[in-house]
Amino acid sequence: MHSGQWRLLNGEFLEALPAAAANPRGNATARALSQAQWLIRRKSDGRFLALREGDTVRELQRGALTPSHRVDLAALAEADQATASPRELSGLIDRLHALGLDEADYAERTGLDLVAEPTRLSFAGWDRYARPLWLDDGASRAWRRMRDAARADGIALDAISGYRSHDYQLGIFRRKLARGQTVEQILSVNAAPGFSEHHGGRAMDIGTPGEPPAEESFEATPAFAWLREQANAFGFVMSYPHDNPHGIVYEPWHWRWTAGDR
Incomplete structure (x- = not known):
């Protein structure tokens, strides 16, 4: 293949x-x-x-x-x-309840939605750490086009991460609970499992060589300035700007492909 x-x-x-x-x-x-x-x-x-x-x-x-x-x-x-489709969420909800999390209450407090995993994702190249980057079919094509357009303008974009499973997020919670943290302490830093945009394969964290990953300092780079001007043309928007309604910290590195929502 x-x-x-x-x-x-x-x-x-x-x-x-x-x-x-x-x-x-x-x-x-x-x-x-x-x-x-x-x-x-x-x-x-x-x-x-x-x-x-x-x-x-x-x-x-x-x-x-x-x-x-x-x-x-x-x-x-x-x-x-078959054509890629969203996976059922019932198993996830059972596991959220086992952690003491009520999905309806969390959704109401944050304004975030449960995000289903796709049954299939496409290879979108390699991330910064030489790992396969998996994204929704449309997001994968859009990312490649955007990365190539940036390169043509002398801007280097690299992927920090793309798709993450519910299990990945659940594992974060279990490890932190095992270290003695409470659910509320964990939620102050991490989205509840099932509520991360990464689960749908349309969100990715973007960086540029020489810049540490997922740091606010990314906003001072030419790469971020290019994204602010050009990303929308490829269907990408920054999900968590300053003072976003979800109460999530400012994340200039986190971008979601929205063309598939239309």
């Missing part, structure tokens, strides 16, 4: 990504990846569980795939053949 056709398949418990997009650790892993099309990983912790080539699935460790995982594998195969 050519990198221009790479996609991330997103299930309830598992993700499938092109084996060629993985960063192997050791020669044995590299050889195994070279013999498969898909790498299957667990969403909750990113652990690699299996390799898939066609209908053949090979566990990387015996017993790595549970019965629920195998049901999810079938859903991933269907997602590969």
Whole structure:
């Protein structure tokens, strides 16, 4: 599969990504990846569980795939053949309640909406850390066009991050709760799982070489000035300006592709 056709398949418990997009650790892993099309990983912790080539699935460790995982594998195969669609939110809501979070109350307090994960995302290039960047199909195309237009104007834009799963955000909460923080303390810094724009694959954090990631100092760079003038032409808007109605701190680095909302 050519990198221009790479996609991330997103299930309830598992993700499938092109084996060629993985960063192997050791020669044995590299050889195994070279013999498969898909790498299957667990969403909750990113652990690699299996390799898939066609209908053949090979566990990387015996017993790595549970019965629920195998049901999810079938859903991933269907997602590969169907048009991308939003995933159900019911499982997320159950997990929010387990953390002591009421989604309706949080939505009312913040004005934020629950954001469903897509069943499939497109490869949008590599981020600053040489990781695959996954975005909604339209957002991926728009990002590439915007990055190339900036380069033509002598401006270097790089991606800090794109799509993040509900599990990723839930993991942040669990780790902080385990360290003794309260839910309210965590919410003062992190959006509740399910309420981050990154979940939908249309939001990304943007930086420029030499500038630290996700810092307010980004607003003083030529890259930010270019985005203020040009990003809207590519469908991107800054989600959290000063004094935004959601009470989220000013984030000059966070931009969302809005053309798909129209």
